[in-house]
Amino acid sequence: MSLSELQWPLLQAVEALADAPLTQIADRLREAMSPAMGSSALVIFTEDCTGRPQKKAGDEEIISRVSIAELDTVRGTLPDNGPWFGEAELAGRIRPVLALKHPSSRALLVLTDPRPVDPGNDAGMDLVAYLWRITARRIQEKVADAPPSYLLESRAASAERVRVTAELTDLHSTTLETLLAALRSSSMDNAVARTTVTDLTAKALVGLRTLSDRTTDLVKEPVATAFERLREDLRPLTSFSGIEVEFIKPPLKGRDLPGEVAHAARAIVRGLVLVMMEQNDVSRIRTQWDCDGENLLINVRDDGGGSLAVDAPSIGRLDRRVQALTGRLQIDVMPGWGSDVFVTLPLDPPSQPAGDVEGWNLAARELEVLQHLAAGQRNRTIAVTLGISENTVKFHVRNLFKKLDVGSRTEAIALAHSHGLR
Template sequence: MTQSNPPWPLLHSVAALADAPLSQIAERLREATLPSVGSTALVIFTEDCTGRPQKKAGAEEIISRVSIEELDNLRAELPDDGPWRGEAELAGKPRQALALKHAPSNALLVLTDPRLVDPDSDAGLEMLTYLWNITARRIQEKVADAPPSYLIESRAASAERLRVTAELTDLHSTTLETLLAALRSSSMDHATARTTVTDLAAKALVGLRTHSDRTTELVKEPVAKAFERLRDDLRPLTGFSGIEVQFIEPPLNGRDLPGEVAHAARAIVRGLVLAMMEQPEVSRIRTHWDCDGENLLINVRDDGGGALTTEDPNISRLDRRVQALTGQLRMDVMAGWGADVFVSLPLDLPARPAGDVTGWNLAARELEVLQHLASGHRNRTIASSMGISENTVKFHVRNLFKKLDVGSRTEAIALAHSHGMRQS
């Protein structure tokens, strides 16, 4: 019997995706798909990563301009199964696109100006679908077990994006409202032109407000909705484990949760429930959420023999995740009565002292460039202030990206702000 050679290029692509950090996963996926499907740009839109919902690779004029609103509109039109091809508004103008959804996470993959290497075969689309499913699942896994550095940076990026969006909303809303007032003035003639422009301005105002609301939804989640998603996640366990899982609803008027807190809270509760289910003689587990306005309060309790301890590897891992969000985990265990776990997760980022960046190992020049970035300065301004060339500034910025493990100026600025560097 003849033994065929292993498909090494495909295996190497899968290995590269499996090892890729989230900041590079779009680039790795694009490299893996190019032998089957060419494109000018590749964009991933995933709400699992609330701080960085877009992951992009390819042409700068596309990836720098594509918006969440455009991706959200496209996703709403797609079927749950199979690829979609057609024209879509992306990066400010209609473009040919190839798009797929990952149904379990509702993540979206978009390739602009797609070119099938073999247009007469379905093999290219099948390979793209296969690699996309691996990537989407990998993103879910990476976020579910995110290290402390990712969680802290992601929260900072979420807060920064929300701040910028709010500022843009206020600015453009004022402009459009003034325009509407002027066009509605009885002292103006050309009624038809006034009516037309009024309708256009009103539509733009609604669109801007909708964009602001959508961005807010990505970085905040109502506590009741977050708890309902937890219930959905745990529902399969209640059906097959034989253990009763009780859910005590949080107050409906509780404060909205930052996206990272909601996501981490669900992962923490899932981990606690699974750890408790591994014990003998457990027949019932109760989980309860509450919100005191400053913290999400979580309580998970079982009726086992009280064998679970904080030294358990699963509990230690969950405790590290709680600490990454500056939270606290406490466990009370009583032999014969079970374990009672209390978790408190702050809803606001802790204040950090300015200059608390020693862990980044930045050179003096790199730190100075980062301070300029945090103040909103462009490369030309930084070069003039520091008495160096723009190429040297770019060199320092590239080194900063590597040391901070970020992929863009926005992420670097958000991380700098989270450590106390503010605009001057």
């Protein structure tokens, strides 16, 4: 197979990747790679997407069970450049894999059971690496732009992951602590067995809590770290613009920011700085972050003549990002004194009044299933989380479609989001 034979399909594949939302990018990438490389499943792991660090396509048995800890282990063994063929534990067992790491973002691509279409031709592997570079950069750009759709999806996924992780941690911690108490009881006469099982159980408990902390870290970012990343993002711009940009650091002990809030804050400040730099009479811009425990408070001010157009399309786009997180953007333009922009981003999603969905007449289980749908979960994952069969989930989904008067999961999710279900 030569690249010339793939030329037109390749262009179509690149177009599909460029247009793909993050929720579909794994499926699009797997389809694009199929002329050169088959696989049972494709998994992308990127910590830039704090709300949904895994993007998966393929065999449900694999993608529903693969864990962040497994992917992190694979990533730690990879060289910075070039593909890696080998065996790794994924979804609970050792599998043949092809893995690639993107150097700048450290995003990871894993293909399980890789099957080169033409094993003797390097062009196929070159195509896989090329499409992966495009995809990794696309993810970086999407997260950096932080459009409202990404922020809503990220917030929903973050909240759901924290909730599920907390429930699993409580469940297993209680089980293991009860087991420890029983095994330590003096009424048990096999001292050797008691000591051995106690040690193993204690290690399992530590491991479980470590995984819980790891998952929580992926959806949160210290406010000082988030602000320093903003400075790094703006460093090239400020180095060559001739405009001084001053950064007032937030308190070091401020509350950690949810990932989607940190991403949005950086995107909003970058956008405001660019808009302010377009004015002819600006020589200095000051940006400051603070945190009151419930909100991230952002202030960006220029020393221009107060000519910032508050109704400009660029300001409108920034305001929509703020509104996606139920925040507020206020602009004070002072002729002769500059422009002052204040942004407030809540750190927690708003509570949802129950009355907003009462008209749907949903049973308690149907509402639970809808909430999981709104968080982007598949039927199999919902079944495992709720302790019911996948067929039962499908039954509830069909009932939801009838009661909500929708024809697809996408419509149901959009309707749920419009009523505040995340």
